[in-house]
Amino acid sequence: MSVDRPAIADSHEPKTSHEKVNGSNSQKWKQDRSRFMGETRAATNSDSSLTPQVFRRRIHLTIGGIIAFWVVLAIRLLQLQWIGSDSLAAKAVQQQSAFETVQARPGEIFDRNGRLLATSVATRSLYIDPSAVSDISLVVNTLSTILNLDVDRLYARIEANREKKFLWIQRRLTNEQAEQVRQLKLPDDWWGFRNEYLRRYPQGSLAAHLIGIRDIDGQGHGGVEQGLGKRLAGTSGKRELIRDARGRVIDVVDIEATATTENEQESESPFCDGDSVALTIDSVIQLFAERELDRVMQVWNPRHCCTIVMDPRTNEILAMASRPTFDPNRPAEVSDDAWINTTIGAMYEPGSTVKPLVVAWGLQQGILRRDERIFCENGRYRMGRRILRDHHPYGWLSLTDVIAKSSNIGMAKIGERLENRGLNQAIANFGLGKKTGVGLPGEISGLVRPLPQWDLFSTGSVPMGQEIAITPLQLIAAYAALLHEGQPQRPKIVKQFVEPDGAKAGADMLLTSNPLDGTSAEKKWPPRINDEICRWLIESPMSDVVKRGTGKRAHLPGYAVFGKTGTAQKIDSQLGRYSSERLVCSFICGAPAENPQLLVLLVVDEPSLGRNHGGGSVAAPAAAEILSRSLEHLRISPTQPGPLAEGETSQSRN
Amino acid sequence: MYFRFGFAVILIVVVSIAGIALEKRSLELRRDVSHQQYQLDVMRDELSESQFHAQQLGAPTRMLDHVEAEQPRYAVRDKSARVADERSRFQLSREDNVRDNRSR
Numbered sequence: 137m138s139v140d141r142p143a144i145a146d147s148h149e150p151k152t153s154h155e156k157v158n159g160s161n162s163q164k165w166k167q168d169r170s171r172f173m174g175e176t177r178a179a180t181n182s183d184s185s186l187t188p189q190v191f192r193r194r195i196h197l198t199i200g201g202i203i204a205f206w207v208v209l210a211i212r213l214l215q216l217q218w219i220g221s222d223s224l225a226a227k228a229v230q231q232q233s234a235f236e237t238v239q240a241r242p243g244e245i246f247d248r249n250g251r252l253l254a255t256s257v258a259t260r261s262l263y264i265d266p267s268a269v270s271d272i273s274l275v276v277n278t279l280s281t282i283l284n285l286d287v288d289r290l291y292a293r294i295e296a297n298r299e300k301k302f303l304w305i306q307r308r309l310t311n312e313q314a315e316q317v318r319q320l321k322l323p324d325d326w327w328g329f330r331n332e333y334l335r336r337y338p339q340g341s342l343a344a345h346l347i348g349i350r351d352i353d354g355q356g357h358g359g360v361e362q363g364l365g366k367r368l369a370g371t372s373g374k375r376e377l378i379r380d381a382r383g384r385v386i387d388v389v390d391i392e393a394t395a396t397t398e399n400e401q402e403s404e405s406p407f408c409d410g411d412s413v414a415l416t417i418d419s420v421i422q423l424f425a426e427r428e429l430d431r432v433m434q435v436w437n438p439r440h441c442c443t444i445v446m447d448p449r450t451n452e453i454l455a456m457a458s459r460p461t462f463d464p465n466r467p468a469e470v471s472d473d474a475w476i477n478t479t480i481g482a483m484y485e486p487g488s489t490v491k492p493l494v495v496a497w498g499l500q501q502g503i504l505r506r507d508e509r510i511f512c513e514n515g516r517y518r519m520g521r522r523i524l525r526d527h528h529p530y531g532w533l534s535l536t537d538v539i540a541k542s543s544n545i546g547m548a549k550i551g552e553r554l555e556n557r558g559l560n561q562a563i564a565n566f567g568l569g570k571k572t573g574v575g576l577p578g579e580i581s582g583l584v585r586p587l588p589q590w591d592l593f594s595t596g597s598v599p600m601g602q603e604i605a606i607t608p609l610q611l612i613a614a615y616a617a618l619l620h621e622g623q624p625q626r627p628k629i630v631k632q633f634v635e636p637d638g639a640k641a642g643a644d645m646l647l648t649s650n651p652l653d654g655t656s657a658e659k660k661w662p663p664r665i666n667d668e669i670c671r672w673l674i675e676s677p678m679s680d681v682v683k684r685g686t687g688k689r690a691h692l693p694g695y696a697v698f699g700k701t702g703t704a705q706k707i708d709s710q711l712g713r714y715s716s717e718r719l720v721c722s723f724i725c726g727a728p729a730e731n732p733q734l735l736v737l738l739v740v741d742e743p744s745l746g747r748n749h750g751g752g753s754v755a756a757p758a759a760a761e762i763l764s765r766s767l768e769h770l771r772i773s774p775t776q777p778g779p780l781a782e783g784e785t786s787q788s789r790n
Numbered sequence: 791m792y793f794r795f796g797f798a799v800i801l802i803v804v805v806s807i808a809g810i811a812l813e814k815r816s817l818e819l820r821r822d823v824s825h826q827q828y829q830l831d832v833m834r835d836e837l838s839e840s841q842f843h844a845q846q847l848g849a850p851t852r853m854l855d856h857v858e859a860e861q862p863r864y865a866v867r868d869k870s871a872r873v874a875d876e877r878s879r880f881q882l883s884r885e886d887n888v889r890d891n892r893s894r
Binding site (some may be wrong): 220241244251252255256257258336338339340342380385386387388417420591595 | 823825827828839841846850882
């Protein structure tokens with residue numbers, strides 16, 4: 137390059153005057169250049185390697201190096217971005233993200249006023265990885281001290297499960313125990329905590345049968361805990377966490393479902409906490425009911441007793457209690473007989489409490505008249521080979537008195553008129569011997585034999601509540617039906633569901649069809665019993681039962697109470713006939729008669745203490761007490777004038 | 791030209807630094823959000839425990855006996871019983887007042 141320069145310079149020699157002027161400058165430039173080149177040559181002569189070829193080669197090498205560098209970079213980029221992209225991306229995700237199991241929080245159970253009946257409290261459960269533990273004695277000695285565990289047994293357990301990766305040491309530790317375990321600072325890969333929920337029942341044994349229990353594995357047993365188990369349990373899942381370079385969580389990406397806590401099966405539904413549920417029961421009325429049952433147990437010492445309080449306008453159950461009972465906070469201490477919710481899980485012959493239902497059906501069928509009188513044979517009536525007796529000898533009784541005085545002979549004569557077919561229709565119409573569909577587990581259907589098996593005995597027995605076995609809930613539902621013109625009614629236990637985000641859902645029950653007919657629960661039936669008949673039954677014969685009949689002890693000042701006693705003999709299996717000693721005493725009552733707002737049923741099975749066992753003496757006072765307190769609690773004002781107080785006039789009262 | 795070049799370089803650096811700062815702040819906020827999510831879980835646990843204790847303390851089983859011991863049942867009692875109750879309560883309170891005055 138430097139060689140060509142002079143030639144180029146020579147071809148530009150100045151020719152014009154102007155160029156001549158500049159010629160001196162050009163000359164000067166030439167001299168400078170030759171001086172410079174000479175110096176350069178002198179310098180290159182001193183370092184023989186820096187020839188132009190070497191220089192050129194070096195430049196080429198540099199350029200080649202840069203190109204090679206970029207090619208390598210491009211290849212590496214290609215390798216990273218294209219060839220190994222999937223595996224590298226997976227590796228990156230693996231480093232960044234982590235999964236943790238999230239237990240669904242079981243929903244809470246409230247009463248109708250928002251009182252908490254069941255809740256879940258978070259606890260820590262301790263596990264170890266036996267295969268990773270290198271010093272078993274260290275683990276055993278430290279943990280057994282903190283958790284009060286037997287050293288030898290714990291050692292043996294860990295030894296026996298040496299191959300496994302997971303072994304529970306203790307579940308549901310207290311906060312103090314968990315903190316003490318943390319302070320031990322055992323190697324991280326030896327142990328861990330897992331969050332679990334412990335079910336707690338703040339009201340203790342209140343409504344224990346209705347609520348049921350949820351065990352250590354989250355399984356519901358009995359009551360709403362079992363009946364609504366899946367909805368309450370929710371769906372457990374896994375939470376994906378994005379971590380930074382230091383392992384700190386920077387984002388919680390998503391939660392996906394893994395399994396339901398109810399049955400630990402794979403589920404495709406998304407993760408969600410359990411729904412809460414508001415029941416129809418009122419804790420205060422429930423408490424009144426339970427206290428009365430405790431009193432009955434104390435005074436009469438029966439095998440068991442139970443009670444139901446219901447609002448017949450809405451069919452909502454306000455209280456449901458059974459004795460013996462248990463504390464759901466201490467499931468290990470529950471005795472075997474205490475598990476049964478006798479309101480739905482035990483059947484009995486209802487006795488005289490079915491008489492108003494049979495009379496209602498007879499009136500509706502037109503075989504009875506309200507003003508009719510029935511001859512009660514002075515307390516002794518032969519029916520085939522059987523002789524029926526009344527408690528007191530009665531002659532002619534009005535239809536009202538047949539119920540008020542609970543005449544068996546009068547009812548047997550009504551049974552003769554209805555015949556077995558009519559009696560069977562009456563029983564079926566009121567849903568006796570069929571599940572009510574309340575939605576609680578363990579409900580039994582009772583026992584009503586098929587019509588072909590009914591005989592002459594049945595004609596006399598069924599109208600007085602023998603030969604059929606029903607549950608207390610069926611009986612109270614039958615009375616609710618009577619108050620709804622004979623239309624089948626399904627008792628309600630759920631008022632509403634509350635989703636985890638606070639949204640409220642209606643009380644869609646477990647069943648979609650009416651259990652009595654297999655049809656839609658919402659279907660409106662034509663009246664099966666005339667409204668006037670129902671009204672008359674409530675306001676006349678059943679009110680007379682309380683005013684002057686067998687249920688006088690249920691009288692409440694200021695309220696028009698209606699009711700019916702029942703004293704049913706139990707079958708003595710050894711003698712093969714009805715026992716006069718073993719009785720089921722029951723009483724169903726309600727108020728106010730003009731507009732029934734409450735129904736109370738109380739059943740006492742085999743009272744053993746005291747004398748004169750009967751529905752009127754054993755069950756009526758307790759049922760009336762529940763009714764009275766419930767009326768007071770619900771602020772249902774008295775409808776009838778009570779006795780005037782000293783110094784009070786009827787005007788001042790008004 | 792040097793000035794323009796320098797300015798461009800500074801601008802790029804400043805924008806980069808601002809981007810890094812924003813990214814850092816964004817990460818911090820996301821960490822805070824996830825932290826709060828955990829905090830929410832913890833607080834829900836504490837809330838349910840507190841609710842449990844509160845409901846246990848205020849359970850009708852515990853309270854009703856005390857309430858009934860102090861309050862006469864008006865609704866189902868007749869007027870005479872109510873009047874008698876009122877009288878006895880009034881007399882008791884008056885006697886208490888007299889006693890208090892004497893002691894003073």
